Amino acid sequence: MVLNSDDDTMSVINADTYKEVSRIHIGRGPHHLIESPDRHTLVIAMSGSNELALIDRTTGVEKEHVTASDPYQIGYSPDSKWFVAASLRLDRIDVYDGKTLELVHRLPAATMPSHIAFSADSKTVFVTLQGTNSLTSIDLASGKVNWTVDVGPTPAGVITRPSGTLLVGIMGANYIVEVDPSNGNVTRKITTGNGAHNFLASPDGKTLYVTNRVAGTVSALNADTLEIENTLPAPGGPDDMAMSPDGQELWVTGRWHAWVDVIELASGTLKTTVPVGRSPHGIFVY
């Protein structure tokens, strides 16, 4: 499933034939989608129509629409207690009850809050602020900001490592940074490629993939050492990623060319591109 954010549609692709089998009008400005904690439901955030669409993961049937003002990037805390939505366009972060999806905190966030990661203990959410080159840490229970620090130009993706440290993609530069979650200090820079954007950990946890938006590549890093093991071709403005269930292919949305790159990991080559709708963003493979 691929969300075409400029078309208000969702493309369904047959992963065996690499063909788009249907394109469904889903709602305005669909950007990201995640699994619910019980893995039965896909939650699609539609920033333009101010709602979340809850889709049955097995049947693909829409179960419910939930009103949520301008949800862009979304995420459940590891303990499922919290659901957080970053509103990139409206400069705020909304914290919802993870069970009822009722709003608990609405926090101004200057500016352009983008990607989300949680601490392993589910007490803290970390959000990149693209417009002010910073990363902010928020205590979920109180809604108080722990710290906000400068991490580099136009930070995008953020992920929590098993060790607890954070990695942030610096889209305005050619590197990712490692950040101490206790105080926001940048402890390390790792060069990946121009426009370092987003992360995906391989299912076995050994490899970390980083999309490089400007370079048109994906860097494959050793998840322990953070050393680059391979650089994969991903033309068209690589953004979000998903792994095929067999772990053989990496699927990457190409924002600027309305296609999805399919990369064969064994050979490290671009296997094919699958045409979809305009500005494909979120992707989910199953």
Next chain:
Amino acid sequence: MFDALQRIINQLQGSIFETAIQPVLFQLGLMDWSEDVFDGIEFALYGALAVIVAYGLCRPLELWAPVESWEERRAVRTDIVYTLIHRVGVVPAILFLLLAPIGVFIDSSLRFDGYIPPEIEQMVTPLFNHPFATFVVYMVVLDLGEYWRHRLQHRLPWWWALHSLHHDQRQMTLWSDDRNHILDDVLALVWSGTLAMLIDVPPGEYPLVLIGFRLIESLSHTNVRLSFGRIGSTVLVGPQFHRVHHSIEHADAPFARSRGCNFAVILPIWDVIFGTRRRAETFPSTGVASLTGPAIRCGYLKHQWEGFRRLFAALAHLIDRRRAGFVAALPAE
């Protein structure tokens, strides 16, 4: 066919952005603008497409049955410059970059306080999953807004001072639609953008809506002896209908009090409903009687400066009625 065309436009958009624009944004540290600029390229490409289609459609009509023929066409060349600057790129890009943040600020403030604009599909549920029908509804609502903006352009002296630049053309052709003062374009964008925000037109569809308007407006300004007839002229604005609006004599009674007639942009029904329809099967000369000479037969920059002069004169008259103002160009009451 439309899907194929859209695919070509989007691939071109992606290639231009990826190879020429994105590297510049990256070097300048402006990557947070990437999605806005990417959308702007699409806007410009559709603008260029609209110009090409308008030329392909309307120019043969002008050659086939022109209302007027001129040996000296400098004023037409000025309108071509207007079209290239105002429709394809520079002006829309500047307006977009200046006005978009203001729109986002207003939108965010309203939404932060819990106001979420209603979607037309939610109010008229049969429209859900029918994007083309929804698109048509947006066009109709925005067209009503354009009708009233156009009424005010003719009614308010300071606005008429600006809008008179559009009307002072005596060689009206398919290129004349974009002959507008840049401040008038700002007002138009604020007006239609606000309305689009209130009825929640998706930002991605807004360029398509504008292009739909522009194509019909190019046709309505075309120098062709073509009328849609008694019934057709109630359905869609055409060259004859709009030429009557541009008539150099359009201040004649009984329309003097409203300073004009046939204000509709796409749907003439608004003129019927609001009593400004003027039935006439004539093809009158165009222009503003009191505006002649170099002020109307000049290049782009001089014409823009002339617009500022008229505006300041009109504003000066508003402040101090003893000053002459821009009344000379106003149709007599």
